[in-house]
Amino acid sequence: MQHYTFPPASSPQTGAERILNACARRPVDSTPIWFMRQAGRCIIEHQEMRKKYDLMTMLKTPELCVQATLMPVQAYGVDAAVIYADIMLPLEAMGVDVAITNSGPVIHNPIRTLQDVEALRIVEPEESVPYILESLRLLRSEIAGKQALIGIAGAPFTLACYLIEGQPSRDYTQAKTLMYSQPEIWAALMEKLSTVTASYLVAQIKAGADVVQLSDSWSGALSPSLYRRYVLPYTQRVFAAVKQTGQPAIHYGASTAALLEAMTEAGGDVIGIDWRMDLDAAWERIGTDHGIQGNLDPTFMVTPWPVLEEQTRDLLRRADGRPGHIFNLGHGVPYATEVDQIRRLVDTVHQLTAVQP
Amino acid sequence: MQHYTFPPASSPQTGAERILNACARRPVDSTPIWFMRQAGRCIIEHQEMRKKYDLMTMLKTPELCVQATLMPVQAYGVDAAVIYADIMLPLEAMGVDVAITNSGPVIHNPIRTLQDVEALRIVEPEESVPYILESLRLLRSEIAGKQALIGIAGAPFTLACYLIEGQPSRDYTQAKTLMYSQPEIWAALMEKLSTVTASYLVAQIKAGADVVQLSDSWSGALSPSLYRRYVLPYTQRVFAAVKQTGQPAIHYGASTAALLEAMTEAGGDVIGIDWRMDLDAAWERIGTDHGIQGNLDPTFMVTPWPVLEEQTRDLLRRADGRPGHIFNLGHGVPYATEVDQIRRLVDTVHQLTAVQP
Numbered sequence: 001m002q003h004y005t006f007p008p009a010s011s012p013q014t015g016a017e018r019i020l021n022a023c024a025r026r027p028v029d030s031t032p033i034w035f036m037r038q039a040g041r042c043i044i045e046h047q048e049m050r051k052k053y054d055l056m057t058m059l060k061t062p063e064l065c066v067q068a069t070l071m072p073v074q075a076y077g078v079d080a081a082v083i084y085a086d087i088m089l090p091l092e093a094m095g096v097d098v099a100i101t102n103s104g105p106v107i108h109n110p111i112r113t114l115q116d117v118e119a120l121r122i123v124e125p126e127e128s129v130p131y132i133l134e135s136l137r138l139l140r141s142e143i144a145g146k147q148a149l150i151g152i153a154g155a156p157f158t159l160a161c162y163l164i165e166g167q168p169s170r171d172y173t174q175a176k177t178l179m180y181s182q183p184e185i186w187a188a189l190m191e192k193l194s195t196v197t198a199s200y201l202v203a204q205i206k207a208g209a210d211v212v213q214l215s216d217s218w219s220g221a222l223s224p225s226l227y228r229r230y231v232l233p234y235t236q237r238v239f240a241a242v243k244q245t246g247q248p249a250i251h252y253g254a255s256t257a258a259l260l261e262a263m264t265e266a267g268g269d270v271i272g273i274d275w276r277m278d279l280d281a282a283w284e285r286i287g288t289d290h291g292i293q294g295n296l297d298p299t300f301m302v303t304p305w306p307v308l309e310e311q312t313r314d315l316l317r318r319a320d321g322r323p324g325h326i327f328n329l330g331h332g333v334p335y336a337t338e339v340d341q342i343r344r345l346v347d348t349v350h351q352l353t354a355v356q357p
Numbered sequence: 358m359q360h361y362t363f364p365p366a367s368s369p370q371t372g373a374e375r376i377l378n379a380c381a382r383r384p385v386d387s388t389p390i391w392f393m394r395q396a397g398r399c400i401i402e403h404q405e406m407r408k409k410y411d412l413m414t415m416l417k418t419p420e421l422c423v424q425a426t427l428m429p430v431q432a433y434g435v436d437a438a439v440i441y442a443d444i445m446l447p448l449e450a451m452g453v454d455v456a457i458t459n460s461g462p463v464i465h466n467p468i469r470t471l472q473d474v475e476a477l478r479i480v481e482p483e484e485s486v487p488y489i490l491e492s493l494r495l496l497r498s499e500i501a502g503k504q505a506l507i508g509i510a511g512a513p514f515t516l517a518c519y520l521i522e523g524q525p526s527r528d529y530t531q532a533k534t535l536m537y538s539q540p541e542i543w544a545a546l547m548e549k550l551s552t553v554t555a556s557y558l559v560a561q562i563k564a565g566a567d568v569v570q571l572s573d574s575w576s577g578a579l580s581p582s583l584y585r586r587y588v589l590p591y592t593q594r595v596f597a598a599v600k601q602t603g604q605p606a607i608h609y610g611a612s613t614a615a616l617l618e619a620m621t622e623a624g625g626d627v628i629g630i631d632w633r634m635d636l637d638a639a640w641e642r643i644g645t646d647h648g649i650q651g652n653l654d655p656t657f658m659v660t661p662w663p664v665l666e667e668q669t670r671d672l673l674r675r676a677d678g679r680p681g682h683i684f685n686l687g688h689g690v691p692y693a694t695e696v697d698q699i700r701r702l703v704d705t706v707h708q709l710t711a712v713q714p
Contacts, residue, residue, distance in 0.1 A: 173691065176656040180664050220612075223654070225635050225671070255577075257614035258634040277615040278582050297580070299533040307537050314582070334530065 015079030016210055019148035023211060023248035023269045025291055025324035031316070031353035033346050034080035034150070036215075036252070037332030038072040042339055046071055055100055059086060065135040066142060073147055076342045077350075080148040080211070081139060083204070085132055087154030087215065088162065090200045093128030094120045094192070096163065103168055110166030112178070117188045122195055125203035133207040140208030148211055150250075151204030155216035156193035156234040163189070172221050179230050186230060194234040198241035205245045212242060213250040213272065216263075220255025220274075224262045232266045239267025250293055254331060260285045275330030280318035291324030298329045301337040305344065312345060316352055372436030373567055376505035380568060380605035380626045382648055382681035388673070388710035390703050391437035391507070393572075393609070394689030395429040399696055403428055412457055416443060422492040423499065430504055433699045434707075437505040437568070438496060440561070442489055444511030444572065445519065447557045450485030451477045451549070453520065460525055467523030469535070474545045479552055482560035490564040497565030505568055507607075508561030512573035513550035513591045520546070529578050536587050543587065551591040555598035562602045569599060570607040570629065573620075577612025577631075581619045589623045596624025607650055611688060617642045632687030637675035648681030655686045658694040662701065669702065673709055 013021070018032035040046045046068060049058060058064045068084040088098045088105045097108040111117060125133060139149055154162075164175040179186045201212045219231060235251075242249045251268025253259065257277050264271055270291035273282050275298065283292045296315055300308045319325040327349050333342070370378065375389035397403045403425055406415060415421045425441040445455045445462045454465040468474060482490060496506055511519075521532040536543045558569045576588060592608075599606045608625025610616065614634050621628055627648035630639050632655065640649045653672055657665045676682040684706050690699065 171656070173656050173659070176654070177659055180657060180668075181660045220633060223633055223635050224638070226654070255612050255614075255633065257612075258638070276577060276580055276612065278580050281581070281615070297533070297583070299528070299530050300537060302530070302534055303538045311537075 014145055015147040016143075016145050016149075018079050019150075019211060019326065020248065022291055022324055022326045023250075025289075027323050027355070028353075029355050030350040031319070031325055031327050032079040032148075033327035033349045034078040034082060034148075035072070035076070035329055035333045035342070036082075038076065038078060038082060038342075039068045039084045041333050041335045042337045042342065043071050043075055044339075055086075059084065059089065059100075060131045062131055062135040062138055065131070066138045069135070069139055070142065073143075075339055077346045078147070080150050081143055082150040082213075083132065083136060083139070083152060083209070085135075085152060087152070087159065089132065090125065090129050090153070090196055091159065091163070093123040094196065096120070105162055105168075107163060107166045111160075111163045111189060114185050114188060117185055117192065120189075120192050122192060125200050128196075129200065129203075133203055136204055136207035136209055149209050151201060151207075151209030151212040153197050153201050153204075153212065153214055153238075155214050155219065155231075155253075156190050156197055156238065157222075157231045158216050158218045159193050159197070160186070160189050161218050161221075163193075172218060176221065183230075190230075190234040194237045198238045201238065201242050201249075202245055205242070205247045209247070211248050211250060213252055214238060214242075214268065215272075216251070216253045219253045219259060219263070220257075222259070224258055227259055227262050232262055235266040243267070250326075252293070257282075264290055270324070270326060272328065273330065278318060279315060279325075280320070283319075283322075288322070288324075291326065292319075293326040293328050295328070295330040298331050298334050301329070301334050301341060301345075305341065308341065308345065309348065312348060313352065316349070321353065371502055372504040373500075373502050373506075375436050376507075376568060376683065377605065379648055379681055379683045380607075382646075384680050384712070385710075386712050387707040388676070388682055388684050389436040389505075390684035390706045391435040391439060391505075392429070392433070392686055392690045392699070393439075395433065395435060395439060395699075396425045396441045398690050398692045399694045399699065400428050400432055401696075412443075416441065416446065416457075417488045419488055419492040419495055422488070423495045426492070426496055427499065430500075432696055434703045435504070437507045438500055439507040439570075440489065440493060440496070440509060440566070442492075442509060444509070444516065446489065447482065447486050447510070447553055448516065448520070450480040451553065453477070462519055462525075464520060464523040468517075468520045468546060471542050471545060474542055474549065477546075477549050479549060482557050485553075486557065486560075490560055493561055493564035493566055506566050508558060508566030508569040510554050510558050510561075510569065510571055510595075512571050512576065512588075512610075513547050513554055513595065514579075514588045515573050515575045516550050516554070517543070517546050518575050518578075520550075529575060533578070540587075547588075547591040551594045555595045558595065558599050558606075559602055562599070562604045566604070568605050568607060570609055571595060571599075571625065572629075573608070573610045576610045576616060576620070577614075579616070581615055584616055584619050589619060592623040600624070607683075609650065614639075621647055627681070627683060629685065630687065635675060636672060636682075637677070640676075640679075645679070645681075648683065649676075650683040650685050652685070652687040655688050655691050658686070658691050658698060658702075662698065665698065665702065666705065669705060670709065673706070678710065 013029045018028045161172045161175040248269040250270040252272030254274040272293040273295045370386045375385045518529045518532040605626040607627040609629030611631040629650040
């Protein structure tokens with residue numbers, strides 16, 4: 001299921017080649033770069049689409065999803081197109097009544113009992129999210145290897161937190177209370193979520209994704225020992241399924257400064273880190289047998305260019321040209337970011353890291 | 358300014374002795390324990406007081422403040438009384454128009470320019486917070502050395518974030534944007550805040566506090582390199598001033614898993630950590646020449662007793678009886694915690710760690 005054959009090192013690389021090379025820690029002709037949440041937030045054409053269509057329509061109509069996915073590629077010159085999707089989508093067919101609001105997903109029937117978990121259905125992705133797979137197929141032929149196509153999914157822990165809390169939460173107290181107090185309900189839920197997430201990512205790869213990113217945005221709410229007990233075995237199962245496809249995976253989490261070793265053990269060819277760490281120190285802990293993605297503080301996107309440039313140079317110094325670095329922010333692009341600022345950052349990263357032939 | 362003489366090791370220790378011994382990494386007869394936000398949240402008598410008096414009246418009337426401070430000592434049997442105060446109080450006399458709401462402080466005149474910073478007045482604590490100092494003097498004679506009396510202050514970075522944002526924030530984007538983009542305004546603000554915070558803590562010690570805790574609740578929003586650049590020198594100045602009094606200091610922060618070394622360098626005899634780390638691994642990084650405070654996940658307070666007990670035993674195993682551990686949660690006590698659960702935890706920690714004479 002390897003989508004590309006790699007050209008000789010002297011010829012200029014496509015974005016897809018840069019990303020896939022970085023995932024395999026092979027040399028690149030420039031450090032690849034993309035942005036989490038690159039679709040939408042800062043693009044005027046996207047906001048105009050959002051006035052015409054509601055969010056669910058945009059997510060579920062392949063033509064619109066494809067447009068939203070490609071806009072940032074054209075606007076910014078990034079090396080990857082990341083599917084315009086929401087991590088809650090594969091849960092709908094399980095029987096989860098979810099509304100995606102501006103402040104995050106709201107679940108009208110949150111999970112609280114073993115019966116709630118037992119009622120969740122395991123549905124194959126072709127049936128639960130046919131529109132995403134269709135979007136990926138369209139994107140694949142549209143992109144034709146120029147950029148890497150990235151599929152995404154939420155990790156079981158983060159999905160479970162949403163399902164139990166029912167709404168965005170600061171501390172996940174309800175979810176963690178259930179996890180600590182009723183481990184058998186937790187295990188049953190995580191079992192189902194890891195099964196669904198694994199087949200969802202594998203289906204995205206089959207439909208054309210070159211790389212997948214599993215985002216465990218809330219895993220930083222746990223200590224390493226509790227993460228290993230309640231989360232790692234399930235996340236590991238997801239990565240094991242992806243590994244069988246032969247395509248690489250990125251494992252992202254926020255506030256994971258204590259979790260890096262455990263996250264790396266859970267899986268992923270590349271570990272995505274947030275801005276709360278220094279990249280060089282983090283990479284040392286992750287190990288040179290893994291790539292690293294990140295990790296500019298998103299706040300720098302709304303500072304004057306010289307400030308952003310200085311910090312970009314600092315980050316590249318920390319990456320030190322070692323194969324395996326994918327440039328990204330430590331979290332999503334801030335809404336207030338100017339398109340020109342993003343474009344200039346992309347060009348600068350490419351120029352500063354360009355290898356002379 | 359040392360308040361106690363230590364009894365021979367064979368006689369039973371008071372709470373104050375346990376806390377002060379732990380701060381100096383001397384042996385204790387039981388691991389000392391207290392809770393951040395122990396006043397108020399779970400105590401019915403406190404809630405009844407809050408019905409009669411508004412928050413500012415309670416904070417600023419020494420008789421009421423003393424009652425609120427002592428209630429948890431009586432209810433829980435903890436080893437320390439922590440002054441019932443809000444970290445924004447010393448800023449009022451600087452000219453900051455602050456309202457303390459249920460969702461946190463709201464500043465009606467947030468700091469945005471150099472003029473705003475220049476307008477802030479440096480006022481001596483005797484003039485700016487006489488009521489806190491009076492409360493401490495009353496508490497000192499009331500407690501009479503039975504428990505340790507802990508003074509508190511917000512660290513310059515956390516105070517600056519509040520002053521710039523003007524309200525509780527998730528990412529401190531405005532504060533960090535100013536910090537990154539206008540470092541001269543930032544430096545001027547941090548200069549003033551560290552001066553005021555240092556004299557505030559020293560005044561609390563002079564009024565009777567045995568120990569002070571400097572809380573940098575938001576410092577985890579920065580990478581170590583940016584923390585060292587924008588925060589460390591100012592925090593260091595605060596701890597240097599406290600050190601001259603001869604009384605010990607606790608340095609607490611949340612989400613600081615990447616910052617431990619830098620925080621330790623900034624100062625404090627004891628480093629307070631949140632629940633996102635394993636205590637043994639954190640202590641190794643902090644070093645055996647420092648104590649450690651923490652770090653049970655507050656969520657365990659609302660789980661059934663056997664779950665809380667198992668986790669408490671796990672935490673004590675990680676502390677391994679080494680001198681210098683102060684038991685605490687990784688953050689404030691959850692509102693939903695039962696008084697009995699807290700009391701039982703205190704007794705259990707004391708019993709499990711009791712040294713046979």
